[in-house]
Amino acid sequence: MPARARRRDRPDVAVLRVGHRPGRDPRLTTHLALAARALGASRLFLHPPDPDLAERIGAVSRRWGGTFDVIGVPAWKPVVEQFRGGVVHLTMYGEPLARAVPRLRKAARLLVVVGGAKVPPALFGVSDHNVAVGSQPHSEVAALAVLLDRLLGDLPPSRFRGAEQRIVPQRRGKRVLPVRRKGRQ
Amino acid sequence: MPARARRRDRPDVAVLRVGHRPGRDPRLTTHLALAARALGASRLFLHPPDPDLAERIGAVSRRWGGTFDVIGVPAWKPVVEQFRGGVVHLTMYGEPLARAVPRLRKAARLLVVVGGAKVPPALFGVSDHNVAVGSQPHSEVAALAVLLDRLLGDLPPSRFRGAEQRIVPQRRGKRVLPVRRKGRQ
Numbered sequence: 066m067p068a069r070a071r072r073r074d075r076p077d078v079a080v081l082r083v084g085h086r087p088g089r090d091p092r093l094t095t096h097l098a099l100a101a102r103a104l105g106a107s108r109l110f111l112h113p114p115d116p117d118l119a120e121r122i123g124a125v126s127r128r129w130g131g132t133f134d135v136i137g138v139p140a141w142k143p144v145v146e147q148f149r150g151g152v153v154h155l156t157m158y159g160e161p162l163a164r165a166v167p168r169l170r171k172a173a174r175l176l177v178v179v180g181g182a183k184v185p186p187a188l189f190g191v192s193d194h195n196v197a198v199g200s201q202p203h204s205e206v207a208a209l210a211v212l213l214d215r216l217l218g219d220l221p222p223s224r225f226r227g228a229e230q231r232i233v234p235q236r237r238g239k240r241v242l243p244v245r246r247k248g249r250q
Numbered sequence: 251m252p253a254r255a256r257r258r259d260r261p262d263v264a265v266l267r268v269g270h271r272p273g274r275d276p277r278l279t280t281h282l283a284l285a286a287r288a289l290g291a292s293r294l295f296l297h298p299p300d301p302d303l304a305e306r307i308g309a310v311s312r313r314w315g316g317t318f319d320v321i322g323v324p325a326w327k328p329v330v331e332q333f334r335g336g337v338v339h340l341t342m343y344g345e346p347l348a349r350a351v352p353r354l355r356k357a358a359r360l361l362v363v364v365g366g367a368k369v370p371p372a373l374f375g376v377s378d379h380n381v382a383v384g385s386q387p388h389s390e391v392a393a394l395a396v397l398l399d400r401l402l403g404d405l406p407p408s409r410f411r412g413a414e415q416r417i418v419p420q421r422r423g424k425r426v427l428p429v430r431r432k433g434r435q
Contacts (some may be wrong), residue, residue, distance in 0.1 A: 090277075091277060093279055093281065096278065096281075096301065096389035096391055096392065097389070099315075099387060099389050099392075100386035100389045100392035102388070102395070103383075103386035103387070103388035103389075103392070104384065104392065110291070110386035112316040116315075116331035121294075121320045127394040129386055130397070137265070157417060157420070157428075158417055158420055158421065158423070158424040158425065159419060159420065159421070160419050160421050161404070162404075162420055163404050178364070184399060185256060189422055189424075190422070191424055193363075194421075195421060195422060195423075197419055198288075199288045199289065199405065199415035200407075200416070200419055201287070201291070201314055201410065201417075202284060202288070202314060202375070203285045203287070204282070204284050204285045204288075204312060204388055204391055204395070205279065206281055206285070206388070206391040206392050206395070207284075207288070207289065207383055207391050207392065207394070207395035208395075209392070210389070210391070210392035210395045210396050211289070211395050211396060211399045214346060214396045214400070215399070219346070219347075219348050219384075219401035220384065222385075223392075225386065231385070232342060232343055232382070232386075233383035234343070234345050234346055234385055235343055235344065235345065235380070236344070236345050236379075236380060236384055237374055237375070237380060238343070238374055238380075239343040240343065241343075242327070243329045245398070
C-alpha cells in the first residue's frame with residue numbers, strides 16, 4: 066500500500082512558495098498552505114522559512130489527518146534545480162491551464178512554483194511549464210486551488226488518515242465526529 | 251446580445267463576503283475579489299463596505315476589462331433575503347461540491363456567500379445550499395475559486411471587454427498588448 070493515499074493515475078504534487086514575507090503575509094501564505102493541503106498537494110516548500118507558520122499547519126494536520134508538511138527553504142533555486150519531476154510556474158502570462166493539464170497529468174511528480182507580489186524573472190526560464198489560470202490578474206491562492214482541483218480532482222477521505230476528528234458532510238449545520246484509532250481506547 | 255458575455259448555459263454568479271475586517275483583511279479580501287472577477291463572478295457584495303478596496307478593484311477592471319463591481323453593504327442579511335436566485339453558503343461542513351454542482355448549474359442566478367474567520371450561524375439556515383469544497387479546513391479564496399471553476403469553466407476573452415491591455419498567453423516570458431478600441435485614436 067502506498068504511504069500516501071493519492072490516486073495512482075495522478076501526479077504527486079509539491080508546492081514551492083517563493084518570496085513569502087513572514088511579517089506581512091502570514092494569513093495569505095497560511096491560506097495557500099491550507100489550500101495546498103486540502104486539495105491534495107503532498108508538501109509545501111516555503112521560501113524563506115517561517116517556523117511559526119509551519120507549526121500552525123502542522124497542528125492542522127495532526128487534528129485533521131494526512132501527511133502534508135511545510136518545509137522551510139533558505140533559497141528557492143536549489144529546490145527547483147534538484148527537483149526530479151516537472152516544474153510548473155503559475156503565472157498569468159503563461160499558456161492556458163486547459164491546454165497544459167493533459168500534459169501535466171502524465172507526470173509522476175510535479176513541483177508547482179507560486180510567486181508572491183514580486184516574482185524573480187529567472188522563474189520563467191527554469192520552469193518546464195509556465196501556466197496561467199486565466200490571463201487575468203488574480204490570486205495565487207485561487208490559481209493554485211484551480212490547478213490542483215483540475216489535476217487531482219476530488220480526494221478520497223483516506224487521503225487524510227490519522228485524523229483526530231472528521232466532518233460528516235451535511236446539507237444543514239455542522240457534524241464533526243471523533244475518529245477512533247486502532248490500538249487506542 | 252447579452253450585456254455580459256457569460257455563457258448562456260451557466261448561472262450568473264454574485265458573491266457576498268460577510269465579516270470583512272477593513273483594517274486586518276485588505277489583502278485577503280483583495281485576493282477574494284480578484285479571484286471572483288477572474289473566474290467569472292459578476293459582482294461582489296462586501297460587508298462591511300470598504301471604499302478603498304472597491305476602488306482598487308475598480309482600477310483593475312478599468313485596465314483589464316469586464317464589468318465586475320464591488321458593492322459595499324452595511325448589513326448582509328437583506329442582501330441574502332432579497333436575492334432572487336439560489337443562495338449558496340460555502341462551508342467545510344456542507345455537502346460535497348461534486349454532488350451539489352449539477353443542481354447549482356441549473357440555476358439562472360446564484361449568490362455565493364463566503365464567511366471570514368467568524369461565520370454567523372444564521373447563514374446555515376438562510377442558505378438554499380451549504381456546500382463544501384472538501385471537508386477539510388482551508389481557504390475561502392481557494393474554495394470560491396474551485397466552485398467558480400467547476401460552475402463556469404474557462405471564460406472566453408470576451409468576458410473582459412473594454413480592457414486597455416490584454417495578455418497573449420506564452421509558454422515563456424510575458425506578452426502584453428494594448429487593446430485598440432473602436433472610435434478611439
